[in-house]
Amino acid sequence: MAFVIMAAFFAIAPPTAVHAFDIPDDGGGAIRIEWRLSEADSQLTRYEIYRSDNGTDYEKIGIMGRGRNLFDDETEDGKQYYYKVVAVFDTLKSFSDPSSPAMSSAQWLNRKKINIIIAVITFGGLILFFIQHARHGKSLFVRRIAGLQAIDDAVGRATEMGKPILYCPGIGYIEDIATIASLSILGEVAKKCGQYDTKLINPHCDPIVYTVAREIVKESYTDVGRPDAFDPDSVYYVTDSQFAYAAAVDGIMLRERPATNFLVGWFRAESLILAETGASTGAIQIAGTDQVSQLPFFVTACDYTLIGEELYAASAYISREPLLLGAIKGEDWGKVIIGAILIAGSLIGLLTVFPILNLFE
Numbered sequence: 001m002a003f004v005i006m007a008a009f010f011a012i013a014p015p016t017a018v019h020a021f022d023i024p025d026d027g028g029g030a031i032r033i034e035w036r037l038s039e040a041d042s043q044l045t046r047y048e049i050y051r052s053d054n055g056t057d058y059e060k061i062g063i064m065g066r067g068r069n070l071f072d073d074e075t076e077d078g079k080q081y082y083y084k085v086v087a088v089f090d091t092l093k094s095f096s097d098p099s100s101p102a103m104s105s106a107q108w109l110n111r112k113k114i115n116i117i118i119a120v121i122t123f124g125g126l127i128l129f130f131i132q133h134a135r136h137g138k139s140l141f142v143r144r145i146a147g148l149q150a151i152d153d154a155v156g157r158a159t160e161m162g163k164p165i166l167y168c169p170g171i172g173y174i175e176d177i178a179t180i181a182s183l184s185i186l187g188e189v190a191k192k193c194g195q196y197d198t199k200l201i202n203p204h205c206d207p208i209v210y211t212v213a214r215e216i217v218k219e220s221y222t223d224v225g226r227p228d229a230f231d232p233d234s235v236y237y238v239t240d241s242q243f244a245y246a247a248a249v250d251g252i253m254l255r256e257r258p259a260t261n262f263l264v265g266w267f268r269a270e271s272l273i274l275a276e277t278g279a280s281t282g283a284i285q286i287a288g289t290d291q292v293s294q295l296p297f298f299v300t301a302c303d304y305t306l307i308g309e310e311l312y313a314a315s316a317y318i319s320r321e322p323l324l325l326g327a328i329k330g331e332d333w334g335k336v337i338i339g340a341i342l343i344a345g346s347l348i349g350l351l352t353v354f355p356i357l358n359l360f361e
Contacts, residue, residue: 012038012040012043012044012087012089012092012094013038013039013040013087013094014038014085014086014087014094014095014096014097015035015036015037015038015047015069015085015086015087015096016035016036016038016096016097017035017036018033018034018035018083018084018085018096018097018098018099019033019034019035019099019100020032020033020034020081020082020083020099020100020101020102021034021102022102022103022104022105023072023104024107024111025107025109025110025111025112025113026106026107026110027106027107028077028104028105028106028107029074029075029076029077029104029106030072030073030074030075030104031072031073031075031081031083031102031103031104032070032071032072032073033049033070033071033072033073033083033085033099034069034070035047035069035085035096036069037066037067037069038087038094040087040089041066041067041087042066043089044066044087044088044089045066045088045089045090046063046064046065046066046088047063047064047065047066047068047085047086047087047088048060048062048063048064048085048086048088048093049061049062049063049064049071049073049083049084049085049086050083050084050085050086050095051073051081051082051083052081052082052083052084052098053079053080053081053082054082055082055098055101058082058084061073075104076104077103077104077105077106078103078104078105079103079104080101080102080103081101081102081103082098082099082100082101082102083098083099083102084096084097084098084099122334122337123330123331123334123337126329126330126333126334127326127327127329127330127331128326128330129326129330130325130326130327130329130330130333131322131323131325131326131327131330132326133326133329134322134323134325134326134329135322135326140325140326140328140329142313142316142317142325142328142329145306145310145313145314145317146304147286147287147288147304147305147306147310148306148310148314148317148318150284150286150303150304151188151189151192151286151318152192153284154259154260154284154286155189155192155193155196155198155260156196157259157260157284158198158258158259158260159196159197159198161259163199163256163257163258163259164198164199164200164201164256164258164259165189165193165198165199165200165201165258165259165260165261165262166201166202166203166249166252166253166256166258166260166261166262166278166283167186167189167200167201167202167262167264168202168203168249168261168262168263168264168265168274169182169183169186169202169204169209169213169264169265169266170182170205170263170264170265170266170267170289171205171206171242171245171265171266171267171268171270172206172209172265172266172267173206173208173209173266174206174208174209174212176265176266177290177312178265178266178289178290178291178311179209179265179266181264181265181288181290181311181312181314181315182264182265182266182288182311183209183212183213183216184314184315185262185264185288185314185315185318186202186213186216186217186262186264187216187217187219187220187315188220188315188318188319189262190216190217190220190221191220191221191223191224194220194221194224194226194229194230195224195226197226197229199231199234200217200231200234200235201234201252201256201258202217202234202235202236203236203237203238203245203248203249203252204235204236204237204238205238205239205240205242205245206240207237207240210235210236210237213235214232214235217230217234217235218230218232242268242269242270243270243273245270246270246273246274249274249277250273250274250277253274253277253278253281253283254277254281257281257283258281258283259283259284260283260284260285260286261274261278261283261284261285261286262285262286262287263275263278263285263286263287263288263289263298263302264286264287264288264289264306264311264314265288265289266289266290266291267289267291267294268291268294271287271289271291271294271297271298272294272297272301275287275297275298275300275301275302276301278301278302279301279302284303285301285302285303285304286302286303286304286305286306287302287304287305287306288305288306288307288310288311288314289306289311290308290311290312295307313328316328
């Protein structure tokens with residue numbers, strides 16, 4: 001045993017070539033230390049890393065196992081640090097020479113994410129191109145969406161029958177994407193209601209969504225030159241309780257008998273309750289949500305259903321606003337480019353694994 005210990009004692013050698021440097025492509029606050037393993041690495045217990053900010057007084061800041069030669073140290077940007085790495089065997093320690101001074105700093109550009117920058121520039125350029133295209137009066141094709149094409153007919157039907165339109169934005173909060181999309185559609189529906197002097201009923205489950213929706217509807221009436229037609233009581237807050245809200249909307253459907261029901265927004269379990277009650281009154285129902293679990297209920301009980309991205313594209317489709325249309329077209333072309341890259345990458349990967357020459361053997 002004494003022979004083994006003495007052998008280890010004479011064999012232990014310090015790490016060499018200790019190199020400290022600022023970690024590239026990061027946000028600062030870290031220095032990386034690398035070293036060449038000790039010649040007695042297989043006999044060591046561990047490595048210890050020491051740091052100094054003046055080159056003389058060192059303190060231990062970390063431990064690494066044998067066979068490891070890299071350590072990241074959290075530091076203060078703009079301050080120089082020196083490092084030593086110590087090879088440890090039991091109680092024996094062998095210190096390396098100090099590293100040259102190193103200082104951490106934040107980098108403006110992460111070169112590992114150049115592909116993201118290229119993608120942002122490419123897709124941003126596409127969107128700007130199509131926005132300018134639309135602003136110059138060029139027509140941008142957007143495929144027909146049956147549920148949105150039915151809005152004019154639905155509003156016209158309510159006008160002819162002298163019945164109101166019910167617009168339910170769901171139970172989502174203002175930060176939900178589906179709720180934001182629903183408010184955009186509400187603005188366009190409110191414009192048509194103002195043009196045709198059709199009563200609009202818009203109950204809400206969230207007080208913040210209610211406040212935003214009230215201003216949107218009011219502005220929509222103003223935009224079509226009918227500010228006097230806006231009824232402040234047509235947009236109102238009901239309750240923040242999910243099923244109490246569903247019961248209240250069901251009651252509105254049965255009492256007011258609206259000719260058209262819009263169920264567009266963020267829905268959960270109350271979706272089928274609302275859709276079935278609306279169907280029982282004979283109203284035309286246009287629904288839409290990004291909650292996949294609720295779509296089957298809307299598809300079954302409603303006349304038209306906006307599925308997936310149709311909900312997000314609805315406001316652009318209805319208003320034909322150049323800014324919105326340009327964004328939609330730019331995103332569509334972005335998807336085409338991504339799809340082409342994925343297909344090309346898959347083919348290249350397939351041919352790499354199975355060379356094309358082997359296909360003819």
